[in-house]
Amino acid sequence: SPDAAAKINAWRAFFLAPDGPETSLSKGTASSTPFSQLSLPGLFETAWLNENLQKPGLKIIDLRTQPEYNGGHIPGSVSLNPESLRGLIDETPSSLLPAKMLAEHFSMMGIAPDDLVVLVASEKPQDATLAGMACERLKHERYAVLQGGFPKWQAENRPVDTVLPPVRFSRYPVPDTPDTFTVTAREVLSAIGNPGSIILDVRPVDFYSGKKKEEARGGHIPGAVNRPFL
Numbered sequence: 001s002p003d004a005a006a007k008i009n010a011w012r013a014f015f016l017a018p019d020g021p022e023t024s025l026s027k028g029t030a031s032s033t034p035f036s037q038l039s040l041p042g043l044f045e046t047a048w049l050n051e052n053l054q055k056p057g058l059k060i061i062d063l064r065t066q067p068e069y070n071g072g073h074i075p076g077s078v079s080l081n082p083e084s085l086r087g088l089i090d091e092t093p094s095s096l097l098p099a100k101m102l103a104e105h106f107s108m109m110g111i112a113p114d115d116l117v118v119l120v121a122s123e124k125p126q127d128a129t130l131a132g133m134a135c136e137r138l139k140h141e142r143y144a145v146l147q148g149g150f151p152k153w154q155a156e157n158r159p160v161d162t163v164l165p166p167v168r169f170s171r172y173p174v175p176d177t178p179d180t181f182t183v184t185a186r187e188v189l190s191a192i193g194n195p196g197s198i199i200l201d202v203r204p205v206d207f208y209s210g211k212k213k214e215e216a217r218g219g220h221i222p223g224a225v226n227r228p229f230l
Contacts, residue, residue: 035116035142041132042144044118046153049074049146053159059115063127064150072160074120074153078109078167082127085134096182099174102134106172113173117143120150126229136181138172192223199224 035057052058053075060077062069069079085102089095096102111117117135121128128145135143146153154160191197201208201224208226210218220226 038116038144040116040142040144041135043147044144045147046156046158049118049153050158057115058118059109059111060118060120061109061131062120062150063131064120064122068122068150070162072154072162074150075159075161075163076165077120078165080105080109080131082130085130092185096130096133096137099137099179102138103172103174105134106138106140107170108167110167110170111140111172112170113140113142115142118146119143120146120153122150125149129229133182137175137179139175139179188221192221201226202229204228204230 035055049060058076060074061080062073062077063080063082064073066079066081069077073079085105086094086096089098097105117140119128119131125145128149132143132145135141188199191199199221201220203220203226204212205226205228206212207214207218208220208224208228210220212218
């Protein structure tokens with residue numbers, strides 16, 4: 001119906017980036033686009049990454065397990081355990097680390113503020129988005145997630161090696177202002193029932209409903225809308 005179509009188009013406008021020659025990296029012409037003109041953060045295609053592997057200023061982070069990385073990875077990529085990006089903060093486990101600690105991670109990987117960072121996950125896209133949150137906390141907006149991750153790269157028979165690339169410590173700067181990307185539990189609590197707020201629960205349906213749980217209590221935040229990440 002027209003009403004249903006209008007709702008769907010509104011959802012598309014909210015969740016999907018505009019698809020044009022200046023933003024879509026699935027087009028063949030995107031490979032010639034200078035890094036400075038790319039729309040970031042973004043979602044990069046394997047073909048684009050393959051054509052830009054040797055360009056300076058590109059840093060690839062492999063978020064798979066260490067044994068998987070050791071067995072073969074995208075040339076030039078460095079290994080990062082996504083779990084190392086979070087810990088016990090203010091008595092809350094699994095919290096994203098403070099900017100100072102994240103900056104140390106970036107420094108040890110040789111990342112500079114102007115570098116274009118490509119995040120490569122396995123079959124767990126949430127690993128890439130966790131690393132994306134770390135980028136946001138450091139105000140490093142020049143990052144993108146590789147569409148399909150390493151499984152897609154491998155299925156397309158693109159280059160793989162086992163070489164450990166040289167890395168130069170970079171001293172990544174720590175932002176002097178707090179990030180505006182993440183919010184606290186108190187801020188979420190104050191948003192419940194607010195007409196101007198949308199709480200989006202991206203967990204699988206069974207966890208949203210409470211049928212399954214990994215937390216002390218099952219279920220979801222009152223008023224939250226479920227849109228599973230897969």
